[in-house]
Amino acid sequence: MEHFIKYMDRIRAEEELKDKTKSYILYHIKEADSVIEASFTKNRVVGHMFFKKRILVGLSTIAACLVLAIGGYSYYSNPVSFVSFDINPSVELGINAFNRVVSAEGINKDGETLLDQFDAINLFVENAAEVLVRKASLGGYIAEDGSSVIAINVQSASEDKALEMQKIISDKIETLLDDLNTDAILFADTATLEQRTEARKMGISAGKYKVLLYMENLDPAISFEQYRHRHFPELIEEANDLIIKFGIGGIQAREYEQTRQMVISTDREINETKTVEQDQMQQQNRNQPVTDEEQDLKTKEYTESTSDAGKYQETNQNNKGDGKR
Amino acid sequence: MNRTSSAEEVVSAAIDKYADMIQRICFLQLKNSSDVEDVFQDVFLNYYLNVEKFQDEKHQKAWLCRVTYNKCKDVNKNAWTKRMVSINDLEIPFESEVEGELITAVLQLPPADKNVIYLHYFEGFSIPEIAEINQQKLNTVYSQLRRAKQKLKRKLGE
Numbered sequence: 001m002e003h004f005i006k007y008m009d010r011i012r013a014e015e016e017l018k019d020k021t022k023s024y025i026l027y028h029i030k031e032a033d034s035v036i037e038a039s040f041t042k043n044r045v046v047g048h049m050f051f052k053k054r055i056l057v058g059l060s061t062i063a064a065c066l067v068l069a070i071g072g073y074s075y076y077s078n079p080v081s082f083v084s085f086d087i088n089p090s091v092e093l094g095i096n097a098f099n100r101v102v103s104a105e106g107i108n109k110d111g112e113t114l115l116d117q118f119d120a121i122n123l124f125v126e127n128a129a130e131v132l133v134r135k136a137s138l139g140g141y142i143a144e145d146g147s148s149v150i151a152i153n154v155q156s157a158s159e160d161k162a163l164e165m166q167k168i169i170s171d172k173i174e175t176l177l178d179d180l181n182t183d184a185i186l187f188a189d190t191a192t193l194e195q196r197t198e199a200r201k202m203g204i205s206a207g208k209y210k211v212l213l214y215m216e217n218l219d220p221a222i223s224f225e226q227y228r229h230r231h232f233p234e235l236i237e238e239a240n241d242l243i244i245k246f247g248i249g250g251i252q253a254r255e256y257e258q259t260r261q262m263v264i265s266t267d268r269e270i271n272e273t274k275t276v277e278q279d280q281m282q283q284q285n286r287n288q289p290v291t292d293e294e295q296d297l298k299t300k301e302y303t304e305s306t307s308d309a310g311k312y313q314e315t316n317q318n319n320k321g322d323g324k325r
Numbered sequence: 326m327n328r329t330s331s332a333e334e335v336v337s338a339a340i341d342k343y344a345d346m347i348q349r350i351c352f353l354q355l356k357n358s359s360d361v362e363d364v365f366q367d368v369f370l371n372y373y374l375n376v377e378k379f380q381d382e383k384h385q386k387a388w389l390c391r392v393t394y395n396k397c398k399d400v401n402k403n404a405w406t407k408r409m410v411s412i413n414d415l416e417i418p419f420e421s422e423v424e425g426e427l428i429t430a431v432l433q434l435p436p437a438d439k440n441v442i443y444l445h446y447f448e449g450f451s452i453p454e455i456a457e458i459n460q461q462k463l464n465t466v467y468s469q470l471r472r473a474k475q476k477l478k479r480k481l482g483e
Contacts, residue, residue: 017365
């Protein structure tokens with residue numbers, strides 16, 4: 001690799017490129033500063049005139065200057081959109097007008113744990129999404145067998161903006177999953193800011209709230225309380241059962257159906273693999289000559305393993321697609 | 326303003342120190358100087374916004390490697406970039422045939438493999454350090470490096 005090192009050592013950035021980059025960065029820093037400076041300066045002139053008359057008025061104007069200066073900063077730090085992630089960790093990111101993360105909150109305990117591992121603030125939303133999913137994968141929240149569902153929901157005042165952000169984030173996560181050689185089911189949707197407010201009052205993500213709302217629309221007997229603690233794949237299944245029951249069609253119904261099929265087929269693959277492995281084990285046991293003592297032991301093991309398989313199937317029905325293994 | 330002059334110093338220092346490294350990563354991942362310029366601007370703007378979070382120089386360098394590689398991936402994924410027939414104006418002349426064959430072979434590797442080769446052999450990062458930089462599992466990095474070396478051996482007929 002000596003030739004490689006020598007060649008790479010000869011590669012240098014041109015001075016023109018460095019200067020251009022410096023100018024670009026400084027322009028953007030100055031532009032951000034001038035927005036704040038403009039608010040501050042305008043009110044400083046006004047404050048000077050008042051100060052000649054009364055100190056109290058001057059003090060209140062200084063307070064006003066501070067409010068306006070803070071206002072300049074708060075524009076940057078004000079979230080205008082939100083993105084919720086349900087993997088099993090449930091997380092919500094607040095996004096500003098520049099597509100940067102300005103707030104990050106764990107909606108459940110696993111979500112808090114995940115966010116403790118890195119600082120999402122100031123990252124572009126798609127980069128924060130990438131880090132989140134990466135951390136979730138490293139933390140064992142995304143199963144290697146591809147049965148996990150990664151549900152993303154974008155909430156914004158503008159539907160177009162929400163869809164655009166949803167696409168950027170989905171593309172990023174799909175690329176990441178390819179790089180990690182990991183499969184997972186990606187379920188992306190949008191919601192309104194009002195729906196997000198209702199969701200947060202209930203202590204759940206907007207994504208989960210949207211699915212529950214959909215289910216309630218199909219069957220008014222559905223209780224939010226009954227379902228709000230269920231995992232996403234279970235909700236998808238329930239939603240689809242309702243779709244079939246009430247004979248509803250449409251784009252959203254097809255999305256639920258498609259996601260449900262992916263969840264079920266992955267589950268079936270896992271079950272089939274486990275059954276084949278158990279059959280092979282049993283075949284090996286039968287073929288070996290055994291003493292009476294060993295026979296007794298093996299009978300006991302066989303009984304326990306078949307009852308475990310039954311327990312696994314029952315557990316799997318109730319906890320399908322549980323992301324954490 | 327004091328804020329701007331100190332910002333100017335911070336950014337200028339970072340660009341002077343790391344521009345060559347960013348250029349090398351871009352050389353391996355991108356095809357034209359226009360894309361390199363975009364990546365430079367994105368990376369250093371991001372750097373400025375995150376400068377207070379760096380624990381030390383090593384952390385800073387690792388962060389820059391990761392962000393640059395990710396930005397290059399974003400550029401390559403862009404639909405317009407895929408459709409464009411781009412001229413590779415980033416190459417510099419080879420000093421020998423052997424060098425030319427090796428660099429050509431490296432450039433033909435998949436993006437992730439090229440990145441690992443560069444970080445390990447040129448920047449001197451260990452495998453665990455590369456796993457940390459790329460936020461990948463250790464075995465993944467080992468596999469990438471092993472695979473890259475095998476492909477290079479096959480191409481170069483060793």
